[in-house]
Amino acid sequence: MEIAIKLSQFLLSLSLLIILHELGHFIPAKLFKTRVEKFYLFFDIKYSLFKKKIGETVYGIGWLPLGGYVKISGMIDESMDTEQMNQEPQPWEFRSKPAWQRLIIMLGGVTVNFILAFLIYIGMTYAYGEMFLTNDQVKDGIWVTNPVLEKAGIHTGDRIVAIDGEKVNRFEASIGAKIMMGKEVVVNRNGAEQTVNLPHNLIGQFVDAEKKVLVALRVPFVVGGFAKGSPNEKTFKQKDIITSINGQPIKYIDEVLAFTENNKGKTFPATVLRDNKQTNVTMYINAKGKLGIEIGSMTDKNLEQLGIYKFSRKTYSFAESIPVGLQKGKDELVGYGKQLKKIFTPSTGAYKGVGGFFAIFNIFPDQWSWEAFWGITAILSIMLGVMNLLPIPALDGGHVMFLLYEMITRRKPSDKFMEQAQMVGFFLLIGLLLFANGNDLYKAVLGK
Incomplete structure (x- = not known):
């Protein structure tokens, strides 16, 4: 279907x-x-x-x-x-x-x-308005999901301040693409600003990497399901949110993944938020550092209810939507022009990411969304x-x-x-x- x-x-x-x-x-x-x-x-x-x-x-x-x-x-x-x-x-x-x-x-x-x-x-x-996250809401920084970016010098917990001299005011889904197209990124790390010069062939490295997401918003670890034979199926339930492991407070997915990677084959007490109550469970980590748990998703509303982020919402009249829409179109046009320049510069390796009809097909979501x-x-x-x-x-x-x-x-x-x-x-x-x-x-x- x-x-x-x-x-x-x-x-x-x-x-x-x-x-x-x-x-x-x-x-x-x-x-x-x-x-x-x-x-x-x-x-x-x-x-x-x-x-x-x-x-x-x-x-x-x-x-x-x-x-x-x-x-x-x-x-x-x-x-x-x-x-x-x-x-x-x-x-x-x-x-x-x-x-x-x-x-x-x-x-x-x-x-x-x-x-x-x-x-x-x-x-x-005009129809959907805008819902966005201001950069000051990303207090604990971004989640670097790809080792390519980690190697380039940007780490989980960094706050993106500017890309190629342009100040970043919002955390958007396109921020990964902007970083890939950039040459220089200013980050706030532990309260101090640092400049990271990105490698010329970052796009080529990204295309060759297994993971196809560069950065993401840091969100809690939600149990979405279980792998076949997972020992944690008996102690965890779907929609559980991990809040601590071995007495150590846990807030984000990346913290859980880092802990399990460093504690392969071990068992720990953990706490989850279940039906708005803190519940104690036992967490089993297999020899590969995995929990056998599928990570679930959270809506913007869920994140707000947990007090992690506060999203900004803005609606526009038809007259107001014209300049905003024109600016969005201009930004996309300029952005695609920059992509083409990278593609036609062989040393960037961007040509490796050129896709055909199957790549275009895969852009569309598997659930019908008129907005998408x-x-x-x-x-x-x-x-x-x-x-x-x-x-x-x-x-x-x-x-x-x-x-x-x-x-x-x-x-x-x-x-x-x-x-x-x-x-x-x-x-x-x-x-x-x-x-x-x-x-x-x-x-x-x-x-x-």
Whole structure:
């Protein structure tokens, strides 16, 4: 059932993004009286799941969900329809239109992607508001969950003060990504500020590591379930919260994990909070330093009730949500630009983290959440827009590059040159797809 929910969200998001992107090309093409022969969701190699001709355009759904397209008359695209290009240009064809009109048609898709992302962030700000944790609430610092960051010099209990000179005012889920993209982090450790210079290849190290979370909020150890044959199943109950071990007060998960790692194969008295009462239990640690207990989750409300954190909540009117949503969109756009820069710098090792369709599929939660769905769709829309702007023939950015050349030099590249450039771009795209999805397969095989 979980897979079906993830797949439904993935396909819905992908379909929405593809249709709106292609509409961005379709609408200006129609406005400039350019014939559009096909408008397809997904690729229709050999056959279509559905197709219907309305006017001069065939609308359809292909069977291969790797994208979509509009086929515009008189344009050299991935269809490589050279027969049409060998005929005399017709007034309704793309190649017959002024360069400025062709430029608008080609920029239409990415323009819609960026507009969509910003609209989603505005809508989410208005509909959901914001719930956040101010940095001064993280009194006991962060939980460093990955040894890669520990090795880099940031430790559990550190409070993040600034990243690359920008003060951190809130603890957010994205703080791990900001640290990974950063060069310098200022932390407060035991009341004194220290500057940690991060390694250039931190992202590459993170990709190679087994654990896929860098930092997390420090929260109590809640019993969520038990491994098969766990001796603690007889003494602990689900939803128990460990509050002390061997008389030593315990507040966070990381403290429990550190204690069990240092006391393998031993037994200790412990105290848990059960039904709002302190209850004494016996805790068994196996030879591997494990309890055989699945860690449960806590809601923000639970954390507030326990007095560990106090979350801030803010709602916005529609007018107020516009600048806030625009700022969120801008931050995501700038952040993705920084990621691309890292990816195209081989020494960072960031290219190892490039994922394909399976990686995108895995971003979606296994429980339906409209808030999560729209947030992921907004990010994917930005990614689609930026990637399509890359100056690679066969992408929108490649066409834009040649159109700008034509407008500046007043010399139009020959159809033969465009055909060859399109072919080169096509093979580059195939290579990128193979690399990204090959990365997915490699990680799946190795269990990373």
